[in-house]
Amino acid sequence: MTLTVETAPGQKLYRAVVDALRREIETGRFAETQLLPAERVLCELLEVSRTTLRKAIADLIAEGVLFHRHGAGTFIHRATPRVEQPSSRLTSFTEDMRLRGLVASSRELERGVFLPTPEEAMMLGVRPNDRVFRLGRLRLADGSPMAIERAAVPIRFLPEQDKVGDSLYEALSAGGFKPTRGLQRLRATLLDPADAKLLGVAPDSPALYIQRIAYLADGACVEFTKSWYRADAYDFVSELTLSPPARKAQR
Missing domain, CATH: 3.40.1410.10 (Chorismate lyase-like)
Known part of the structure; x- marks a missing residue:
């Protein structure tokens, strides 16, 4: 099953991926774990390249939605209600x-x-x-x-x-x-x-x-x-x- 990536007119693809990932996180798509799926899995779900995915993840880390632990992976911030x-x-x-x-x-x-x-x-x-x-x-x-x-x-x-x-x-x-x-x-x-x-x-x-x-x-x-x-x-x-x-x- 793929995730829907909706690109608005003039919007860069990686920003659409940012929106898609944020939406899936907020609606509980990855609720069973705090660890984000591996890059290979996400690329398949989103149907995008690793370069595009990494740019999107970098933006979400900058926003505080995700955080990275060296050697462990990329995690989802869940503890705090928005x-x-x-x-x-x-x-x-x-x-x-x-x-x-x-x-x-x-x-x-x-x-x-x-x-x-x-x-x-x-x-x-x-x-x-x-x-x-x-x-x-x-x-x-x-x-x-x-x-x-x-x-x-x-x-x-x-x-x-x-x-x-x-x-x-x-x-x-x-x-x-x-x-x-x-x-x-x-x-x-x-x-x-x-x-x-x-x-x-x-x-x-x-x-x-x-x-x-x-x-x-x-x-x-x-x-x-x-x-x-x-x-x-x-x-x-x-x-x-x-x-x-x-x-x-x-x-």
């Missing part, structure tokens, strides 16, 4: 995972009340001698590490820090300080060795770095969070609409 997160909605990690049928959990990396760093003071609009509650966590979905979050909240919004559980937003809402809007900035980055170890990936693996500021209804800044999301586990999705045509000025 998540699509709308970037236009202000939600907590716990809520995001719950909506997708995944069980959210955390491993605390840091918790306590501190003087703000210069960056925290600037972002939160607090004075250098004000106090902030800082919470650093490794976020997991169904037991798989997904993201590192380091949040800071002005202490006046969290007078009972011991009641902060899995969801920071639930604790804020319980105290009457529910965030209503946010501003976040995303960029690509590479993970340093310490963060890569926490996320279970190789050093210098790609990640999505996000800075988020959340506000209350009255405009007060309630949260400043820096996060590092595994690039092989998260897709951030935005809904776009076409602006109406500009009207000509009437004379």
Whole structure:
């Protein structure tokens, strides 16, 4: 039985092979093993040359879909569920995972009340001698590490820090300080060795770095969070609409 390789107009053959392999991996074609079949077998299934297949596999390794172990073969990354997160909605990690049928959990990396760093003071609009509650966590979905979050909240919004559980937003809402809007900035980055170890990936693996500021209804800044999301586990999705045509000025 062959695998279907659909080539779009103008698309290079090896990119069509990339799409075909990714589709088969995601739909469970190779679910019985983590080891990708041998090159000879794949070439027969895909009806392509080894040169084309190797270029496709190299792309999938670069994307984090596959990884290669010298002397052992090419393997499929399976442990981490892939998540699509709308970037236009202000939600907590716990809520995001719950909506997708995944069980959210955390491993605390840091918790306590501190003087703000210069960056925290600037972002939160607090004075250098004000106090902030800082919470650093490794976020997991169904037991798989997904993201590192380091949040800071002005202490006046969290007078009972011991009641902060899995969801920071639930604790804020319980105290009457529910965030209503946010501003976040995303960029690509590479993970340093310490963060890569926490996320279970190789050093210098790609990640999505996000800075988020959340506000209350009255405009007060309630949260400043820096996060590092595994690039092989998260897709951030935005809904776009076409602006109406500009009207000509009437004379």
